[in-house]
Amino acid sequence: ELKVEQNPLFLSMQEGKNYTIYCNYSTTSDRLYWYRQDPGKSLESLFVLLSNGAVKQEGRLMASLDTKARLSTLHITAAVHDLSATYFCAVPQGGSEKLVFGKGTKLTVNP
């Protein structure tokens, strides 16, 4: 059974600081997704990582995937308040399109 673990689950950081969110998964997968969710809203797609070593960047966020270590990271650079949200990683189950989500990381960026 695929398990997806994120840490930390809660992250409070100051504006301007850097931090990394980790996503570990238990079975082989060559794809991983990162989403953002604002309170009361649905998911916004951030990154689709499709191969080992994939690295993608958008603004202050950068995501990477190491399929051998079964690990993805979401790195936040010089955080700003607008990044406050819950971030989820998700991994397809058994080569299917079914996604198993991590528990989410609630990020709060304080002025």
Place this chain on the structure above:
Amino acid sequence: GAVVSQHPSRVICKSGTSVKIECRSLDFQATTMFWYRQFPKQSLMLMATSNEGSKATYEQGVEKDKFLINHASLTLSTLTVTSAHPEDSSFYICSASKSADTQYFGPGTRLTVL
């Protein structure tokens, strides 16, 4: 990007009634749609996979007679919560698969059962 809509966005109903939620892919055809449930401050849990023209596939622990799914066309899937009870109150989110690598999520439907 592709657009997926859900209707209604919010619904309040009395216990024992049934509620239908629609999920539409507006600018692409989706042979597969997914239904997720999210309880407050929790993650998304896949409920079922909806395939156009065939029966839905339910995840373990999800009652198929309670959560009726119909995928009548390539752009529409519906989830009906039958005989709803307060414990069914949740945020229901659908997604539509445009390709093997990409799902687009709807805006969600917040169901409150009194």
